[in-house]
Amino acid sequence: MTPAVTFQHVSRHFGSVRAVDGVDLTIAEGSFFAMLGPSGSGKTTCLRLISGFEKPTGGTIHIFGDDVSNTPPHLRNVNTVFQDYALFPHMNVRDNVAYGLMVKGVGRAARYGKADEMLALVKLDTYGDRKPSQLSGGQRQRVALARALVNEPRVLLLDEPLGALDLKLREAMQDELKTLQQRLGITFVFVTHDQGEALSMADNLAVFNEGKIAQIGTPEEVYAKPRTRFVADFVGSSNVLPPDITRSLGGPTAWSSLRPESLHLTAPGGALLSGPVTSLRYLGAGNRITIAAPGGAEIAAVIPAGQPVPETGQTIGLTFVPAALHVRGSA
Amino acid sequence: MTAIPAVLPERGLADRLTGLFWRRPNVLLALAIAPPLIWLGVVYVGSLAALLLQSFYSIDEFSGVVVPEFTLKTYAELFRPQNFDIIWRTLLMSALVTLASAIIAFPIAYFAARYAKGRWKAVFYLGVMLPLWSSYLVKVYAWKLILAKEGIVTWVAEKLGAGFVIDAILAIPAIGGNSLSTSYIGTFIVFVYVWLPFMILPMQASLERVPTSMLEASADLGATRSQTFRTVILPLALPGVIAGSIFTFSLTMGDYIIPQIVGTSARFIGLAVYQQQGTAGNLPLAAAFAVVPIVIMLVYLALAKRAGAFDAL
């Protein structure tokens, strides 16, 4: 099967800034692919390279096997849900959604019919006559989604689409997007800086750092076996342990990582890790504590709600099952 | 639903051109900028060049025909006493008008920037904008009516029993005259009136950028109201004043209608340009006169730029 999108050593340099630097990437058809990374890591530029708003300064991009080096954005059958939605302020919701069909010359009745169908899909059937300014953030997001889907794109690009929504709405939309993607079978490429979002929604994800892909794989692989210290730290804020500490915990002399939620409270005597509590943060679903372990390492652990919480300064012990310690070759 | 290919075919010329604009963004930029640039470059810059060229020509004193040969003779004529007087008179008037505009504009700009809210803000905005945009000639005409010997100012003064005040002002040598509408004072008043909005708007813009918290901080640190005014507000308003002064100074310097309608028969640069190119038929001298404000404004702009006045424009 032809992959939906492939990057062959793609770069996008702005002067001396290497926004995207030699990226190789394959996105399978029908998959939900997430691009995860901090701001400025190159993930959004990669998305814009697919839509055509940026041109690579090196390398080749194929969409369903076609080299798109010479294809302007309006001839690429990929559509984008923009971060700020970019709805047309002078058109009502129905005209916004029908726009893609109108510019392709679809007749009025046909395009409005299709637009209403799309609005029903995102549960906004009764909102067709409103102006974008009369909608809430969540509703605008749905309109942007319907507007992009009306063209039956081969790839749907989503640029931090949930960033402007509040927490509750964001979680609801995550579920909805995932369901929608499975139902339509369209390839989704989803850019986010929120690792929780990427892990929960994606079939595959690429972690970006400084214009390069730090790791690519399934959420389980990336979470459990971070290949670099950056991935370990960025995805799930792992404890990153230097070689001497790894060895003191029974591992080889190598860098390793340890998830905060894989650590459990125990008595200080005889524990693998022990030290005074240096900070304490209430998370709602639990507490995050940090201890100063011997050797100068700060170790974070998450204690589920309901368990007794130690006080700051109190010396405690932490323990874990040996399999939780992920040993990497490099820093 | 995957019948649609990932890359759509071009449908015609519009698509091909769009592709060209996408591949070469500079083509689109050049297409957009070329017509206005050619217009401004040819019509305006070309004319300025013609002006400069003309000012280096001279006129044959016997035949009155322009001699198209390079000479500095025409510029030398500017330094004749009667021409040099015109330049000095114009500069002095421009400076005084600028100063008076700044003083009168300040309360309006300060009030509009700091105290006017909601509806009053709109009233002030329109209150300044309408006189700015409304007909120049009508405004000048209105003052001819006001300052006429038999006009409203004289009438009011006499009703108040203050007619002697006007007589006393008109009796002042040099700036007085037969009536207000034929004196330097009259010219000055009309200049200030007509160019005042050009001072208010940039001044208000720069005052609006002074955050209230800064004034509170000043008061908090123990400054009295007048200390805050002198040490915080005035320095921060200065770029606006300079920006406004660019307009008032430049516009006064180039005007030739107002001194023609209200004032003595003494000439200003603008009037000299107008008369030299018209009745006198001396285009080179008119051009040389017109170069004077350009040079002065270039110096002025360079100084203003250094003072950071362009941010307030």
Added chain:
Amino acid sequence: MPSDNRAPLSLKIGAGLGLAFLHLPIVLIFLYAFTTEQRSYQFPPPGLTTKWFAVAWNRADIWPPMILSLQVAAISTALALVLGTLVSAAMARTKFFGREQISLLIILPIALPGVITGMSLRSAFALMDIPFSTLTIILGHATFCIVIVYNNAVARMRRLSGGIMEASADLGANAFQSFRYILLPNLGSALLAGGMLAFALSFDEVIVTTFTAGQQSTLPIWMLQELVRPRQRPVTNVVAIVVFMATIIPILFAYYVTRGGSDTAGGGK
């Protein structure tokens, strides 16, 4: 310490007097259009009459300048709209070499006194033996109207969410469709306001026009001649009212269509 949010009385009086100073003179123009005295500016008018409106209407020398002014203003505005929109589109988004110089070039025709623009055009016409005509008047007017349109359009373009043009292309629109369906409708009121202001400015212009009109008279030039050598003074006032209205109505209209935005029309002339 709470800040004092009420204006001092002296400031209120100063601001009020300043605004009154700006507006009251115009009232007299209206008053004198009704006076029975036609040889002087006597105040108060000895009597009031409305006959001057009829007299002005029947004066044959007023109509040709009126028509010429309308023609010049309309054509100059149309030219300025095209040129001003193009240059604002180029200047609003992209950064390119020489951008600063171009913005200076656009502003120059109104930054320098009108007499310089006028005299420059006059010199160019003389050097190239171009005879004065309606076209020479338009050449000058369109030049200083460009900046008015530019100021209005560029502010709007900067405010427009840059994403909508990309969104349009993303949805399959070519450059011409994006211009027609997205850019133009969103620019509409700014262009309308800019066009209105340019029209008002052109209709009223006298300084540049005297240098480029030759023997032709626009309405302001006709008025200027009447001011220098008055004939029936109240008739001049009637024409002044017409000119005043022809400038003030477009301005109010421009303000009305752009009010409430960050790019309200008329901020700079």
